[in-house]
Amino acid sequence: MSSKPSTIELVNKNLAKRYRAEARFKAYGIASIAFGLFCLVFLFTDIIGKGHTAFVQHYVQLEVEFDADALGINDVNNPDQLAAANYQGIVKKALRARFPDVRDRREKRVLYRLVSSGSGFDLRKMLEDDHSLLGQRLSVWLIADDDVDTYIKSLDDKAGAFTGRVKEKQQARLADLMAAGQIDARFNTVFFQNGDSREPEQAGIRGAIMGSLWTMMVTLLLSFPIGVAAAIYLEEYAPKNKWTDLIEVNINNLAAVPSIIFGLLGVAIFIGMFGMQRSLPLVGGLVLTLMTLPTIIISSRAAIKAVPPSIREAALGIGASKMQMILHHVLPLAMPGMLTGAIIGLAQALGETAPLLMIGMVAFIVDIPGGVADPATVLPVQIFLWSDSPERAFVERTSAAIMVLLGFLIVMNTLAVLLRNRLERRW
Amino acid sequence: MQATANTLETKLAPQTEAVMKDNSQNLPDLNEATVGTPFSDHAKMSVRNVDVFYADKQAIHNVSLDIGKNEVVAMIGPSGCGKSTFLRCLNRMNDSIDICRVEGSLTLEDQNIYDPKLDVVPLRARVGMVFQKPNPFPKSIYDNVAYGPRIHGLTSRKSELDEIVETSLRRASLWAEVKDRLHSSGTGLSGGQQQRLCIARTIAVGPEVILMDEPCSALDPIATAKIEELIAELSENFTIAIVTHSMQQAARVSNRTAYFHLGKLVEVNDTERVFTNPEHKLTEAYITGRFG
Numbered sequence: 001m002s003s004k005p006s007t008i009e010l011v012n013k014n015l016a017k018r019y020r021a022e023a024r025f026k027a028y029g030i031a032s033i034a035f036g037l038f039c040l041v042f043l044f045t046d047i048i049g050k051g052h053t054a055f056v057q058h059y060v061q062l063e064v065e066f067d068a069d070a071l072g073i074n075d076v077n078n079p080d081q082l083a084a085a086n087y088q089g090i091v092k093k094a095l096r097a098r099f100p101d102v103r104d105r106r107e108k109r110v111l112y113r114l115v116s117s118g119s120g121f122d123l124r125k126m127l128e129d130d131h132s133l134l135g136q137r138l139s140v141w142l143i144a145d146d147d148v149d150t151y152i153k154s155l156d157d158k159a160g161a162f163t164g165r166v167k168e169k170q171q172a173r174l175a176d177l178m179a180a181g182q183i184d185a186r187f188n189t190v191f192f193q194n195g196d197s198r199e200p201e202q203a204g205i206r207g208a209i210m211g212s213l214w215t216m217m218v219t220l221l222l223s224f225p226i227g228v229a230a231a232i233y234l235e236e237y238a239p240k241n242k243w244t245d246l247i248e249v250n251i252n253n254l255a256a257v258p259s260i261i262f263g264l265l266g267v268a269i270f271i272g273m274f275g276m277q278r279s280l281p282l283v284g285g286l287v288l289t290l291m292t293l294p295t296i297i298i299s300s301r302a303a304i305k306a307v308p309p310s311i312r313e314a315a316l317g318i319g320a321s322k323m324q325m326i327l328h329h330v331l332p333l334a335m336p337g338m339l340t341g342a343i344i345g346l347a348q349a350l351g352e353t354a355p356l357l358m359i360g361m362v363a364f365i366v367d368i369p370g371g372v373a374d375p376a377t378v379l380p381v382q383i384f385l386w387s388d389s390p391e392r393a394f395v396e397r398t399s400a401a402i403m404v405l406l407g408f409l410i411v412m413n414t415l416a417v418l419l420r421n422r423l424e425r426r427w
Numbered sequence: 428m429q430a431t432a433n434t435l436e437t438k439l440a441p442q443t444e445a446v447m448k449d450n451s452q453n454l455p456d457l458n459e460a461t462v463g464t465p466f467s468d469h470a471k472m473s474v475r476n477v478d479v480f481y482a483d484k485q486a487i488h489n490v491s492l493d494i495g496k497n498e499v500v501a502m503i504g505p506s507g508c509g510k511s512t513f514l515r516c517l518n519r520m521n522d523s524i525d526i527c528r529v530e531g532s533l534t535l536e537d538q539n540i541y542d543p544k545l546d547v548v549p550l551r552a553r554v555g556m557v558f559q560k561p562n563p564f565p566k567s568i569y570d571n572v573a574y575g576p577r578i579h580g581l582t583s584r585k586s587e588l589d590e591i592v593e594t595s596l597r598r599a600s601l602w603a604e605v606k607d608r609l610h611s612s613g614t615g616l617s618g619g620q621q622q623r624l625c626i627a628r629t630i631a632v633g634p635e636v637i638l639m640d641e642p643c644s645a646l647d648p649i650a651t652a653k654i655e656e657l658i659a660e661l662s663e664n665f666t667i668a669i670v671t672h673s674m675q676q677a678a679r680v681s682n683r684t685a686y687f688h689l690g691k692l693v694e695v696n697d698t699e700r701v702f703t704n705p706e707h708k709l710t711e712a713y714i715t716g717r718f719g
Contacts (some may be wrong), residue, residue, distance in 0.1 A: 240525065310562035314625070317520065317558065318575040318632050319551035328574075329564060 047406070051399025057188040057201065058149045059141040060115050060177060062094040064123065066133050076131045085127075087120030091142065099173055110170055114177075116143040118202040141184065146200040146393035148174065152183065164392060191400065195366045196382065200393035203386075205401050207368045211281055211361070211376030212350060212408075218285020218372055219292055219349050224342050226289070227296030231338075234297070235304040236326055255294035262291045263358025271359060278360030279375040287355045292345040299341020303334035336423035343416040347409050353380040379405045462706045463696035464683075467495035471636060471666040472517060472554075477531030479512055479521070479690075486512050489531075490692045492685060494636070499658060499667045501681035501698065503674060505713065508687040510670045514638050516540075517668060518554035519547050535636070552579055555634035559641040561621035563613035563628070568605050571613040571624055572596060575632035591631055599627035600657055619650025626657065630665070637661065639669040643676065655680050674714055678702050686710045 005013075068074065070093060071085040092112055096102065102111050119142040126140070127133050144152070147165045152174065154162040163171065177183045194204030238244045266287035270276045276283050307330050315325040356362070361377050362385065369376035377385070379401060386398040470493035479487035487509045494500050494517075502510040512521070519540060521527040533540040540550060552575075563571050572592045575581075582588045592609070596602040601623040605616070613624055622642055629637055639658070643651040658667060658680045671677050677684050677698065684701040686694045686709070694707040705711045 308562075310558060310560055311564065312523075313520065313556075313558060314562040314564065314628075315574075316523065317518070317551060317556035318578075318629060319548050319555075320574075320578050321548050324578050328578075333565065 047399050047402050051396055051401075051403050053153050054191060054396040054400035055188050056153070056185045057190060058144040058152050059184050059186055060144050060148075061139055061141050061182040061184070062091070062098060062115070063137060064090055064094045064140045064142075065137040066090065066123075066127060066135060067093075068134055071134075073134065076127075076134050079128075082124065082128055085124070087123040087127075088117070091115060091119050091123065098177075107169065110167065111173070113145050113165075114148055114170070114173065116145050116199060116201045118197070118199055119143060141186075143190065143201050144183070146391060149201060150392050152178075152185075162392070191397065195368045196364060196377070196385070197366060198364075200389075200391045200397060203394070203397060205379065205382060205404060207365060208377050208379045208382035208401070209404070210369050211284075211365075212378040214281035214369055214372045214374075214376060215284040215288060215356075215378055216346060216350060218282055219288040220342070220346060222285065222289040223292040223296055223345065224338075227293050227342070227345075228300050228338055230293075230297050231300030231304055232326060232331075235301050236322070236330070251294050251297055254290075255298060258354075259291055259352055260354040260358060262287050263355030265290065266355060266359045277373075277375070279363050279365065279377070280373055281361075281369060281376050281378075282372040283359050284356050284361050284376075284378065285372065287359060288349040288352060291352065291355065292349050295345035295348065296338075296342050299344070300334070300338045303337025303341065304330060306337060307333045336420050339423075340416045340420045343412050343419070347412040347416075350378075350408060350412070351380055351405065353384055356381050357384075379408070461491065461692045461695060463694045463700075465492045465685075465692065465695040467493035467498070469496045470494065471496045471498075471536065472668075473532075473534045474513075474517075475532040477513075477516065477529065477533060479509070479516060479530075480528045481524070482526040485690065487516075487690045492692060492695060494666055494668055495683075496666055497662055497664070498683060499662045499669065499681045501677035501684045502668065502670045502687060503672075503677050503684060503713070504687035504693075506672075507689075509690040510685075510687045511640055513687070514640055514668060514670050515556075517636070517638055518551050518556055520556060522547060552632050553634055554636045554638060555629035555632060556638045557622070557625050557629055557640070557642050560645050561618055561625055563616070563621050563624050565612065565614050567610045568596075568613045568616070568624060569609040572627050572631045575628060579632060581633070595627040595631035596624075598630055598661065599623045600653065600660075601627055617650070619646050619653060622646060622650070622654060623657065626654070626661075630661070634665065636666045636668065639667065641670050641672060644672060651676070674702070686713065688713075 067090060068076075070090050071087065073081050073085050075081055092108075095111055095114060096108070099111060102108055122142065123140070148170075150162060150164060151166040151171070166174070174183065190202065191204045193206055194202060195207030197203040234244065234247065238247075266283060270283045270286055271278060311329050311333065312325055315329050316322075320328065356378055362381050363375065363377065364385070365375050365377050367374070383398055383401045383405065386394045386401060472494040474490060474492045474494075477487060477490045478485060490513060492500075502514065504510050515521045516529055516533060517540070521529065529541055535550070535553065539545065564574065566574070569592055572595050573588055576588060576591050582591065593602060593606075596605065601620060604620060605624075613621065616624060622645075626637075626642075643654050646654065655676060658669065661667060662682075669677075669680065681698045683695060684698045685692055686701065686705075686707070688709050694701065694705060694710045696706065700706075701710060702714055705714060
C-alpha cells in the first residue's frame with residue numbers, strides 16, 4: 001500500500017475549508033446588503049420622523065362677523081371691493097371678542113399672532129364664494145400661526161414643549177382654547193394646494209410639483225426622441241471608425257460631467273445667447289435634457305444591441321429594408337430597455353438641483369406655474385430653499401417635501417422595473 | 428491544413444491513424460479545378476470564379492457552380508470550409524458584414540447579383556433564406572407568415588392575405604397543426620414547428636430560389652424527417668440550395684451534391700454518384716468518414 005493519501009482523502013481534507021470560504025464569500029454579500037438597508041431605514045426613519053407632523057395642521061375656531069362696515073364693503077357684487085376689503089380686521093376683531101381682557105396694545109399684537117396672518121385670504125375666498133355671508137356671524141376654523149402650530153405639536157414631547165416665540169400669556173390663551181375644544185388638528189391640505197410662502201403655515205409644494213412636472217415634460221419630450229434617434233444611428237447606421245469611437249467616448253464623458261456645468265452651459269446658451277427668461281421650466285427642461293441624453297443614449301444602445309441578430313437576419317432574409325427591420329423588429333424588442341433607461345434618466349433629472357440653481361429656478365415664486373413659460377421652481381430646489389429657512393415649522397415641511405419627492409422617485413423606479421418585467425419578450 | 432489535422436486527431440480511432448497519415452501524404456493538389464459536373468443546362472443561378480474575403484483572409488477560392496432550375500443542390504464539407512459563406516453570397520446576406528468582400532460573377536437568370544445598382548430588397552424577395560436556428564419573429568403565427576407579403580405589398584385585401592398565409596402554411600405542412608391558433612405567438616411553437624414556420628414565412632413571399640443554411644441542425648430526428656419531406660415537395664416549385672452537415676441528409680434530399688474543402692469547391696456530381704463513386708479522393712475520404 002502506498003503512503004500517499006488517495007484523491008478522495010485529499011478532497012475531503014480540504015472540503016471543510018472550501019465550505020468555510022464559500023460561507024464567508026456569501027456573508028460579505030449579505031453584509032453589504034444589510035449595510036445598504038440599514039442606511040435606507042435610517043434615512044427613512046429620520047425623514048418620516050421629522051416630516052410626518054407636517055401633514056397635520058392646527059386650526060383655531062373663532063366667531064367671525066362679516067361686518068360690512070368693518071370690511072368696508074357697500075356693494076357685495078363689486079369684485080374690486082371684495083378683493084380690497086379689510087378681512088384681517090374682522091379676524092382681529094374676532095380675536096379681541098374671544099379674549100376681551102386683553103387691553104394693552106402690545107399684548108393685542110401678540111394675541112393677533114394666534115392665527116395665521118394669511119387667514120384674511122381664507123375669509124375673502126369664503127365671501128367671494130357665497131355673497132350672502134355678508135353681515136352674518138358664524139364660527140370659522142382659521143389656520144393657526146406656525147409658532148402656535150409648532151408649540152401645540154411639541155406639547156407631547158418628552159423633552160418638554162418647544163415654546164419659541166409663544167410666551168406664557170399666549171400659552172394660557174391656547175390652553176383656554178383647547179379646553180373649549182376650539183383648537184383642532186386637521187389634514188394639512190394647504191401644504192398640497194399652495195405655492196411657496198414666507199409664512200410656513202401658508203407654504204405648500206403645489207407650485208414646486210407643477211414646476212417639476214412642466215420641467216420633466218420638456219425633458220421627456222426632447223430627450224427620449226433625440227436619445228433614441230441617436231442610439232439607432234450609432235448602432236445601426238454609423239460606420240465603425242475613429243469618428244464613431246470618438247463620439248462614443250464623448251457620450252460616456254458627458255454622462256460623467258458634473259451637473260452644475262450643464263447649468264452654466266444653460267445660462268450661457270439658452271439665457272445668454274437665445275435670450276430666454278430665467279426661472280422657466282422650459283429652460284430647466286432644456287438643461288436637464290442635455291444632462292439626461294447620455295443616459296438615454298447609452299441605455300438605448302444597450303437595448304438595441306441586445307436584440308438577437310437572428311431576428312435581424314430573418315427580417316433582412318425575406319427582403320425587409322433596413323428601416324423596416326429597425327421599425328418593425330428592432331425597436332419593438334428594444335423598447336422596454338429604452339423606456340427603462342428613459343425613466344431612470346428622468347428620475348435622475350427629477351432630483352437634480354444644481355443646474356437649476358444656475359438658471360434661476362431658485363427664485364421665490366408664489367404663483368403656481370400654468371405652463372412651461374411661467375416662472376417656477378422644482379421640488380428639490382424647494383427643499384433646498386426651505387432647508388435654509390430659519391422658521392422651525394419649515395423643518396418639518398422640508399422633510400415632508402423630501403417624502404413627496406422620494407414618493408415620486410419610488411413610483412418612477414417601480415414603473416421602470418414593472419415595465420421591464422411586463423414588456424420583456426422571450427425568443 | 429493544421430486545423431484540419433487537429434480535428435482529425437480528436438475524431439479518429441487510433442487504428443485509422445495509419446490510414447490517415449498515408450492519406451495526407453497523398454492529398455491531391457487543391458489548386459486543380461473542380462471535378463464532376465458543376466454546370467447545368469438550365470441554370471437558375473450561375474456562379475463563376477467567385478472569391479470571398481474577410482478582410483485579408485480569403486474564405487472562398489475561385490468557385491464556379493450552377494444551380495439548376497427546380498433542382499436541390501446540397502453543399503457538404505467539413506466545418507469552416509466556406510459552404511455557409513458561399514450560400515450567403517447568393518442573396519447578399521454577407522452585405523451586413525463590413526469586412527466581407529466578394530469578387531467574381533454571380534447571376535440570377537442573367538442578372539448580376541453584385542451589380543452596385545441592384546437593390547437587395549427585390550433580390551431577397553426572389554432568393555429567400557431559411558436559417559440554421561429557427562428564428563420566428565416574436566409575433567403571432569399569422570403575422571410571421573404575413574410579414575413578407577405585407578412589406579412587399581403583394582396584396583391589398585385581407586382575404587388575399589389570408590389565402591397566402593394558408594397556402595404557405597399548407598405548403599410548409601404546418602397548417603393542420605396551427606390552423607386553430609394562428610394568432611398565438613410563433614415563438615410558442617416547438618423547434619421543428621418553428622423551423623417550418625420560418626419556411627412558410629420564406630415561401631409566402633413567393634421566391635424563386637430558397638437558400639437553407641443547415642435548417643435541421645437544431646432539430647430532433649422526427650422534426651428533421653418532416654423538413655426533409657418538405658424539401659422534396661418544395662423542389663417541385665422552387666430551386667433549393669441547402670447547406671448541411673449530415674451526409675445522409677444530403678443523400679436523401681438533393682439532386683446534386685457539392686463538396687467544399689478549405690474554401691475550394693472540390694467536386695460536384697449527381698448525389699448518387701458522389702455517395703457511391705466519388706471522383707475525387709478528398710470527397711471519398713470525407714464521405715467515408717475518415718475526417719469531417
